[in-house]
Amino acid sequence: MRPRYRPLATWLAVVLHLLVAALLLGVALPAQAQQPVAARRVGVLTFTQLTPALQEPFRQGLRDQGYVEGQNLLIEWRAADGQPERAKALAQELVGLKVDVIVANLTPAVQAAKEATSTIPIVMAAAGDPVGTGFVKSLARPGGSITGVTGISAELAGKRIELLRELVPGLARVGLLINGTNPFAKPLVSETRTAAKRAGLELQIIDVRRAQDLDPALTGLIQRRAQAVIVDSALTAWRGAELALHHRLPSISNQRVFVEAGGLAFHGAEPSDVQRRAATFVAKILKGANPADLPVERPTRFELILNLRTAKALGLKIKPELLLQATQTIE
Secondary structure (H helix, E strand, C coil): CCCCCCCHHHHHHHHHHHHHHHHHHHHHCCHHHHCCCCCEEEEEEECCCCCHHHHHHHHHHHHHCCCCECCCEEEEEEECCCCHHHHHHHHHHHHHCCCCEEEEECHHHHHHHHHHCCCCCEEEEEEECCCCCCCCCCCCCCCCCEEEEEECCHHHHHHHHHHHHHHCCCCCEEEEEECCCCCCHHHHHHHHHHHHHHHCCEEEEEECCCHHHHHHHHHHHHHCCCCEEEECHHHCCCCHHHHHHHCCCCEEECCHHHHHCCCCEEEEECHHHHHHHHHHHHHHHHCCCCHHHCCCECCCCEEEEEEHHHHHHCCCCCCHHHHHHCCEEEC
16 A cells, blocks of 8 residues: 655645744743843952952852853952042942942952941951951851851961061061051051061051051161061051062062062962852842851962062062072062
């Protein structure tokens, strides 16, 4: 028996029927299912400057979690340039924009965000001594609207003193420049004083609260025969590295941008790792996690960066064993 074939008109009728059914199914879909998902908004407030070294790891960390700036995410970038009052104003600005999360870089920025809101989640990236400053109840159970990454800069004070002794032959007197308005200044001073005493060094502490006071502060250290200076991160936006080099003072800081700007050395948590981890906190919160239940994390990756150009300008010879310890050198 010969096989039967349907006429062409029958096949066309079937295809037309399927197309009509598909169109009807599309019309029946709920309106909300056809609309793009609204982008979430994140505010980033840094106490110093905005740099690609800060922004790109944060963006990448968010991309890894499925959030892409310009697609399903808007990021409001703000920089206080080392000015506490500006940090407060910018924090208020971010609150007014109704951001979903505020990421605060460095302790003064976290303080400004905390004063601006008690309801919008805040992610530290990073902040020194968050328990002592009252940002969280404990590292394991923050208990409020703040979580993120803690800095351990104060705990590294001994290592910075040790590095300066390796870098500066015959070191006897060290200056420490702080901004007394920074909540982190107190633990930093305490740990640095202890480390200096243990090393047999005289420590000279100067409180610098305005950019225009930084140069006179360094001049004062020279007059008091300081041979090196430690510059707190809250001051790194104020040309501290350039001025220290101008005064021929070997310098070290807990902010990477400092050594890139001409400071002799940086030692601290790896900034890119901190930013990526902060992005993970943001993603968890955007997906519904309660910051009160997200344990604060401690840095686990650290860097030692040496500026060899600055060392040469200061007439310092860096020991080979110290060069081997460095994760990066600036030639």
